[in-house]
Amino acid sequence: MPPTSPRAPSRAGASSSADPELLARLAEIGTAAHGGPGTGAEVLYDRHGVLVVRVGDVVVKAHQADREGGPPLARRMRVADGLPELLLPSLGPPLEVAGRTVTVWPYGDPVSPGDLPWEDGARLLADLHNVPLPEDVPPWGRPTRAARLVAELEDGPAAREIRRAFATLPGWIRGEGRTEDAPAGEARRTLVHGDWHLGQMVRAGGGWRLIDIEDLGAGDPAWDLARPAALYSSGVLNPDDWSRFLGAYRAFQGPAVPAGGDPWEVLDLPARTLVIQIAATCVKSARQADRPLDGPEQALVDTCSRISSAGSSART
Known part of the structure; x- marks a missing residue:
């Protein structure tokens, strides 16, 4: 999760309960790509079925077992490799390791929580869009991810609030229709990152680059602004940071929102969906850790209550 989200993990030095055999294989791949031994393997990320290992200046990623790999991922990687000024290029095609899709990348320095590059993120997105x-770029179809997360919730007061908010979303997001059944707004197809937040940026090659391209594809660019919009609407993201981001995106002529006027005409549905999705993720994580929701997490659940009461808008 990004530095602006509840419970943001640190990439460096993350603890790991990963399969030792998989961890060893990723370390071997990283060592070979790095150019030989001499640098130990460091686990950067081990959550939600994703394992990321660093060996020197190389990063090796084992993707979630249920994520789309094969030719669509290879095509997304080729698109990213053709835009090295925007997206971190890979160090080779996808690999299959112990039944998992594995990719290899150059290392980049992550965003520092104390210095959030909102303007740089806005510029990258505007240029990408x-x-x-x-x-032949694959379509982006991730709005339906919220349906899976809500379905996985165990019953409880917070889960019930999230489900009530989820019921206000259109059927094509709730999994009751095809993504291509979306209304006219989805017809504004551009190249989108598909899962953007500040944690999807690293400094490499002399500037900021986007990473994690599993969802890169053709879609409505408004969804790339959905996470910060959701966090702002829930009171989690500072209004000044939201203004910096939105103002910079407009200044760089990003097509996701009108150049002037009310951006919520196009951001409302993506923001509502992401409020529900992030809230479901937080409630699930808190239940697994046997802890109460923290302040930002509770704010997201409270926003779900406002969504269900209003029947639509996520705005505060």
């Missing part, structure tokens, strides 16, 4: 849509 203005790239001519590559031929």
Whole structure:
């Protein structure tokens, strides 16, 4: 989760309960790509079925077992490799390791929580959204992720609030129709990152680059602004930071929102969906850790209550 989200993990020095055999294989791949021994393996991330290991200046990632790999992922990686000024290029095609899709990347320095590059993030997104849509790029279909997370919730007061808010979303997001059944707003197809937040940026090659391209594809660019919009609408993201981000995105002529006027005409549905999705993730994580919700997490659940009461808007 990004530095602006509840319970943001640190990439460096993360503890790991990963399969030792998989960890060893990733370390071997990283050592070979690094150019030989001499640098130990460091676990950067081990959550939600994803394992990321660093060996020197190389990062090796084992993707979630249930995520789409194969030709679609290879195509996404080729698109990213063709835009090295925006997206971190890979160090080779996807690999299959012990039944898992594995990719290899150069290391980049992550965002520091004390210095959040909102303007740089806005610029990268605006430039990405203005790239001519590559031929045969896979479609982005992640809005339906919220349906899976809500379905996984154990019963309880917070889960009930989230489910009530979830019921206000259109059927194509709730999994009751195809993503392509979305209304006219989804027809504004551009190249989108698909899961953007500040944790999806690293400094490499002389500037900031986008990483984690499993969802890179053709879609409505408003969804790339959905997470910060959701956090702002819940009171988790500082209004000044939201203004910096939105103002910079507009200044760089990003097409996701109108150049002037009310951006919530296009951001409301993506923001509502992400409020529900992030709240479900937080409640699930808190239950697994046997702890109460913290302040920002509770704020997201409270926003779900406002969504269900209003029947629509996530705005405060």
